[in-house]
Amino acid sequence: MYQLISKNLEQVRVQIAEAAAVVSRNPKDVKLVVVTKGHPIEAVEAALEAGVRVFGENYAEEGLSKILACSEWAGVEWHMIGHIQSRKARIVAANYDWVHSLDSLKLARRLDRVAGEVGRQLPVLLECNVSGEESKFGFHAWEEEAWPIFFEQVSQLLELRNLQIRGLMTMAPFLSNPEQSRPYFQLLWRLRNRLAQRFAHLDWRELSMGMSTDFQIAIQEGATQVRIGTAIMGPRTKL
Numbered sequence: 650m651y652q653l654i655s656k657n658l659e660q661v662r663v664q665i666a667e668a669a670a671v672v673s674r675n676p677k678d679v680k681l682v683v684v685t686k687g688h689p690i691e692a693v694e695a696a697l698e699a700g701v702r703v704f705g706e707n708y709a710e711e712g713l714s715k716i717l718a719c720s721e722w723a724g725v726e727w728h729m730i731g732h733i734q735s736r737k738a739r740i741v742a743a744n745y746d747w748v749h750s751l752d753s754l755k756l757a758r759r760l761d762r763v764a765g766e767v768g769r770q771l772p773v774l775l776e777c778n779v780s781g782e783e784s785k786f787g788f789h790a791w792e793e794e795a796w797p798i799f800f801e802q803v804s805q806l807l808e809l810r811n812l813q814i815r816g817l818m819t820m821a822p823f824l825s826n827p828e829q830s831r832p833y834f835q836l837l838w839r840l841r842n843r844l845a846q847r848f849a850h851l852d853w854r855e856l857s858m859g860m861s862t863d864f865q866i867a868i869q870e871g872a873t874q875v876r877i878g879t880a881i882m883g884p885r886t887k888l
């Protein structure tokens with residue numbers, strides 16, 4: 650397992666560097682979040698041995714068991730990237746280092762409250778639905794006419810003192826050709842630039858976009874964090 654993960658990791662790092670080079674970006678400005686959902690703790694340990702220090706998980710409790718199992722390792726970051734049910738907000742606020750999937754005001758208020766209770770400040774990305782697919786979570790962002798409503802919601806988020814907005818996150822639709830994801834990433838980039846004008850005192854630096862099939866396109870379109878599972882960890886097994 651170690652050898653496969655280590656080889657995949659090396660290959661993905663080369664591909665990140667290639668994609669960055671296309672648009673003259675520094676590959677160091679792209680954080681690789683290795684998504685371990687659906688993989689057992691042994692696989693996470695193999696990834697740690699291969700040098701991974703940044704992990705993404707979709708389910709609060711599945712991730713928590715891994716966070717606890719790997720607590721001996723120094724300098725490890727855990728990113729929550731999946732939809733968070735209200736009753737799991739406390740687990741997330743108390744144990745994760747980043748939230749990519751802040752997808753509603755209601756969740757934001759709850760996360761802010763529980764983060765306060767456990768005495769933590771949580772860096773968050775606002776998840777945006779840029780495709781209009783009903784199956785996707787996120788703020789309504791696929792048509793520019795809806796952006797003013799989103800901006801209004803962002804104004805309300807500003808009052809939540811335990812959440813630190815750092816940027817946006819999205820998932821492109823599942824498409825056969827990764828090139829087809831490009832317009833969705835471009836839309837997120839434009840939206841981010843508008844937010845940075847409108848809320849200039851905030852930090853909108855981070856764009857979390859790109860997964861195993863389309864991360865090279867996402868990097869060309871400005872991704873600062875890519876969330877990669879299968880291409881590094883292999884196919885997901887049932888736990």
Ligand SMILES: *Cc1c(COP(=O)(O)O)cnc(C)c1O
Binds near residue numbers: 862877880
């Ligand atoms: C599972 C998942 C990923 C990783 O997907 P792969 O295709 O395995 O790279 C990235 N982001 C989110 C939100 C996910 O749920």
